Amino acid sequence: MKPLIPNKLFLVFVLIHASRLCATIVRCLCWIGVLWSMTDAIRANERPNILIIYTDDLGFGDLSCYNNNAAYETPRLDQMAAEGIRFTDAHSPSTICSPSRYGLFSGQQIFRSTGRGGGAFEGPGGPSYLKPDTLTIGQMLKEQGYRTGVFGKWHVGLTWFDKDGQRLGGGFENSLLIDYEKSTPLIDGPNERGFDESFITPNCPNTDPLYVYIENGMVATRASQRHDPKSLPNPGGKWRWDNDAGWMSPGYDFMNADLLFFEKAKTFITEHRKDTPDQPFFAVLSTQIAHAPVLPAEEFNGATDAGPRADFVWELDVIVGRVLDLLKELDIDDETLVLFNSDNGAETVHVNWMREDHDHDPSGGWRGMKRDGWEGGHRVPFIARWPGKIPPNQVSSQMTSTTDIFATVASIVGVSLPDDAATDSFDMWPVMLGQQDESISVRPHLLTQSFGGEFQIRQGAWKYLDHKGSGGNNYDVPNMKRWIIPEKASNAPGQLYNLNDDPYETNNLYFSEETKRNELQELLRRLKASGRSAPMNRKPFQAWKQ
Template identity: 75%
Template sequence: MLKLTTAIFLSLSAAAFAKLPNIVIIYADDLGYGDLSAYNQKAAYKTPRLDQMAAEGIRFTDAHSPSTICSPSRYGLFSGQQIYRSTGRGGGAFEGPGGPSYLKPGTMTLGGMLQKKGYRTAVFGKWHVGLTWLDKDGKRLGGGFDNSLLIDYEKSTPLIDGPNERGFDESFITPNCPTTDPLYVYIENGMVPKPANHRYNPENTPNPGGKWRWDNDAGWVAPDYQFVGVDELFYAKTKNFITQHRETRPEQPFFAVLSTQIAHAPVLPAEKFNGATEAGPRGDFVYQLDHIVGRTIDLMKELNIDDETIILFNADNGAEFMHVAWMREDHNHDASGGYRGMKRDAWEGGHRVPFIVRWPGRIPKGQVSDQMTNTTDIFATLASIVGFELPDEAATDSFDMLPAMIGTQDQAQSIRPHLLTQSFRGEFQIRQGDWKYLDHQGSGGNPYHSRLLSKYALEEKEPDAPGQLYNLKTDPGETTNLYYKEAEKRKELQALLEKLKKSGRSAPKKRKPIGMTNIPKVD
């Protein structure tokens, strides 16, 4: 990836920098469509700062994660592509010293693209797209918790495929889910300041509400590692980067990704948020996330760069199935927002997620858009804003959503002619307008025969059908499989899916950026 050298930096004029906005992405974890009060009027708690962000910008109601689990979706955010572009199929979530990175050498990343436009780039929090770790003999280690003991940190660092080698100037990350999947270490700019040196016992971690520590795995941990309130640390690192950058390089735009643990299991809200809502520990957890978003907005105002900064809020997939069940049972709160399914599932609850964008002075206030969009589209949208012409081989599943954001798109006209998603096992789903085809049987993820989920299982109207076809306009709950009754439409979508898989791209070629000079200012 191109590094911005001192000579290049000095040669770029302040006027050129001033034309480009600062960019912040807040990327939530396992946050369902119904987890924000802006999306769910019946939510068991309020998320006032995210509601404010939506009121001051645009809220998308038909936004989707590329996958129904985290690692493939994060690949989609950073690459603008579906995971099968990297693996040829699906992609699992990394555990232990799992890798190498899904972001292969030569892949244009979101950070790398913005570096080319003069940005200073940074990422803080959960990384989870794979890293290469070596043992004492220089052999690459596979995943699994036990392999953590075999890492030779001197040979492994600086990491050859960490964020600093994939388009980010600064980074402070965890390799996997911060409080779920060991290896429990911090990685700062490709180095591990304190290696994992002892066995972690989850019994020593608080368990709010008696069950919400679920999925806090034992494993090897560094001596200074935090489990409770880890997102406060990630926010502090993000704030420090932005503040120092503004002090030392005020003429240069910045790009920061704050990748949170919230609302992934286990539920461990920072102490000051315990009891902040009447919706139990997970309600408190999401409220903490809302507070972090609010502090980020307030920071932009304190630094007098609010009008110069675009903030994007998105999530990597739907809510965890245990969380969905418990919140329904304990607090009458539906994290899936009325949709069928949850994390891992191919039904809407697994991948329909919140997506809110705020940019004062450029994005008109109070917009609600039903444009069909994917997290992969963030790549082409930001490229369009900064005036970067994407090569055809980059971000091949990314569409420019900027016209919808700035209010120039005909609401009746879909920017996307189709949309791909992949479920837990890498199976495909494709949308075209109101029609959705699932190229597999069942959920694509969770076991609905289990005791906990059996109550949410629906009768399959076509149990022998090898796939599923739904009309989301007339059947948003995906209750009636039209695989046989609408055979012509199903065959049409099957053919389109195969065409897109073989073509190597779903986005158009020769994408032209809009650029700052063509983005109108608004009151």
């Protein structure tokens, strides 16, 4: 029999070296974990803070960087544009506020939610246009590790119940029927649609009752007091127009609404940076400026020589400046993408009065205004700034929409969007980086909708309006008749314009360009039926990281 000792020694040898090998493997795995964590940290650090400043009824010509003939200056917004990119062919998805807000938060046209158009909510109107199965931009970023917040005007609908648990419809008097115990926390408010923190008003802060503040789904002070519009200032004897009587919370502050929204956003950003500096944030500051009524805070009265509405826009400019200053104070300026956009064109009476009194055109020369399907109803300012990433002094003529913010942000943070989400959203990040050939349009087409849900479609310079007239305002009433442009094809059921040759939409080519008209009508039919206008299989644009 062979001796056993050598075999035992061999076994010991194997065990010793196996244990060393295991230790080496464990150390390697640990280092792989560390490197993976470092990669995650690097990846997280590449993701910027994202801040959207979303304004109300601000027309294409309301900023001095867009309008050389503006009756006042907007220095901080001009500075923001100079430090980033300014789009000259940007559009709101709708010509009124609630459907446009749906477009911002969902990346989709309002008919994806409602089947056609969508009105603006008043009183306890709802439910939300943002349905439970709709991926919102807040939800998308929250899933990517962002802390999310929204501050200011919400206005995409909320569900309220009476004492019997029945859902309330809109209407001022229904505000008194709200059962707050049954209604709050809100089942379809911002905190249920992807936002960690919120401080909002349900509708237009100074226009549409009910007048309450809602913080994280709860109403601290109920609407129990009747509001008298005559209790507010009326500069110039007319600028209080559209401040509706209704029910308000005692102490509701009409004059300082936007300053309050800014302070809430500032607190969110400041405290978040203090508590979790390694986590990026996403915030939406949704102002009421320049929606009617014109109620600038006291410190801004007389700030310009162009009347109360100019003072109002000046207040907005100052707030934007305070936001940019805050980012520098917190040393996160280079880590933060700031987007500035408007929900539709300027209000009708505002356009009239500013043209008459101050030789200032809020529509910037375009035909139409808020509610209209013509360019003045939906061509709006859009500015993007991210120092060190977005090259400065860019002016882009790329056709874009508010709905594109969703896909653009997704691209920046490295998200491949599901095909059933943000179905009208295109990635404009290559444009912002200056890496897109300006002669090649990112968008092969663009949809907009006017007041009643009527459609307009762009393809290059060609624009087809699937309706007669403005699609919004009645130009037969006295204060609008002066802006009537005689129709050259008055019997046409729709309108076709070439914006290169006819930027002011005066020569309807509906009959004379039959081939192009049929082409755009068919394209519109397909886009409506397909459930999407954006491409499938959208992947993040990666070249900027190389």
